[in-house]
Amino acid sequence: MGKSDADKLNFWTKDKYDCFVIGIDRESKYYVIFEILFWTGCREGEMLAMTKEDVDFENNQISITKTYYRTERRDIITTPKTEQSVRVIDIPQFLTKEIETYVNRCYGLPDNERLFPIVAEAVQHKLKRACVKSGVKQIRVHDLRHSHVAYLINQGVQPLITKEQLEHRDIKITLNTYGHCLINMEDVEAREVNWLWYPYIPFGKLTIVQGDPGEGKTTFILHLAALLTKGEALPCEETAESRLM
Numbered sequence: 001m002g003k004s005d006a007d008k009l010n011f012w013t014k015d016k017y018d019c020f021v022i023g024i025d026r027e028s029k030y031y032v033i034f035e036i037l038f039w040t041g042c043r044e045g046e047m048l049a050m051t052k053e054d055v056d057f058e059n060n061q062i063s064i065t066k067t068y069y070r071t072e073r074r075d076i077i078t079t080p081k082t083e084q085s086v087r088v089i090d091i092p093q094f095l096t097k098e099i100e101t102y103v104n105r106c107y108g109l110p111d112n113e114r115l116f117p118i119v120a121e122a123v124q125h126k127l128k129r130a131c132v133k134s135g136v137k138q139i140r141v142h143d144l145r146h147s148h149v150a151y152l153i154n155q156g157v158q159p160l161i162t163k164e165q166l167e168h169r170d171i172k173i174t175l176n177t178y179g180h181c182l183i184n185m186e187d188v189e190a191r192e193v194n195w196l197w198y199p200y201i202p203f204g205k206l207t208i209v210q211g212d213p214g215e216g217k218t219t220f221i222l223h224l225a226a227l228l229t230k231g232e233a234l235p236c237e238e239t240a241e242s243r244l245m
Contacts, residue, residue: 010139011146014154023134029116030126032102036062037141040089041148044120044141045069049077052103053111060096062089070119197224197234 012020017038024031036047042064049068056063064087067080080086103109124141131138139147194203201207201224209217227234 009146010137010143011150012136012139012143013147014151016136017144017147020130020134020136024130027105029102029118030123030130032098033116033123034127034144035095035098037144038148038151039095040091041145041152042089043067043080043085043145044123046080046085048114048116048118048120048123050115051112052109052115055096055099055103057096057100060091060093062091063087064089068114196228 021031021034021038024034033047036042036050037044040047040062042062045067046064049066050062054063054065055061064080064085066077067085069076069078099115103115106115109115120141127141128138195201196203209221211217224234
């Protein structure tokens with residue numbers, strides 16, 4: 001996704017999602033569907049392909065191994081979008097309980113049958129109707145994936161963890177897609193920065209070293225760690241004590 005596409009990202013905050021989902025019957029399959037989409041960030045097709053055996057009820061995890069779509073009146077189950085899309089997602093315990101309660105109501109559901117034997121258009125139609133009912137702004141089903149990312153960032157989850165959750169192959173995709181559009185600079189409070197190594201590494205902040213394979217990132221970090229461990233000056237520093245100034 002390029003920057004022009006990222007500028008158009010649409011998402012709900014957690015409060016808006018709560019306003020939306022509270023209007024859906026908790027015993028409805030759609031309640032569980034939207035809970036899965038919001039709390040996992042999975043794609044619509046991945047959710048529609050889920051089976052009971054994909055859910056680890058003991059360890060609170062969902063395995064994403066396939067995706068679903070319908071074409072020419074045929075249901076198609078195939079591999080996910082990319083190799084990175086095959087993954088295991090940790091889910092909150094309450095979501096595990098919601099899925100388990102739903103599964104128990106589906107008496108006799110085989111382990112390898114789809115949890116939600118409906119098509120994508122049905123989910124989209126339900127979303128539109130529920131948006132009107134709740135009064136929240138209209139978004140697409142896929143925008144629940146963006147809403148999940150917005151929630152993670154708001155909770156202070158580090159970009160590298162978000163990258164793994166979204167199965168992005170490169171941290172640059174995550175940062176380019178979501179970094180600039182989920183931070184309102186007017187809401188950022190200016191604070192004095194204490195530097196570990198001015199002007200590259202601040203205290204108490206996540207620092208990402210980015211570069212192509214073979215450029216020496218690991219060697220560079222190990223070198224800095226060795227200098228810090230021995231209390232020696234970092235490159236371009238006159239004294240080790242200058243780090244604390």
